[in-house]
Amino acid sequence: MSGMRDFIIASEVRALKEFGYSTVSEDNILTDPIFSAFFKLHLQDALADLEGAGVRSKKVDALKSEITKLLAECVGLEPNP
Numbered sequence: 001m002s003g004m005r006d007f008i009i010a011s012e013v014r015a016l017k018e019f020g021y022s023t024v025s026e027d028n029i030l031t032d033p034i035f036s037a038f039f040k041l042h043l044q045d046a047l048a049d050l051e052g053a054g055v056r057s058k059k060v061d062a063l064k065s066e067i068t069k070l071l072a073e074c075v076g077l078e079p080n081p
Contacts, residue, residue, distance in 0.1 A: 004066045030073050040074040
């Protein structure tokens with residue numbers, strides 16, 4: 001895992017624990033449907049904020065790339081048809 005990826009995951013785990021989800025961890029945030037759904041929403045918001053800011057740099061592009069990769073890994077809850 002990359003340092004940026006680890007930082008993003010650890011930050012979200014910390015945020016979800018502060019919100020009351022005591023069983024969330026780096027190991028289950030991408031695979032548990034509830035935790036992953038929250039993570040996915042936060043990642044989408046972060047990506048939209050970055051794209052809306054219009055800032056271009058290698059670091060911002062790397063962050064957007066890492067967020068996009070994490071979004072692809074989130075299980076999340078899919079809406080019922």
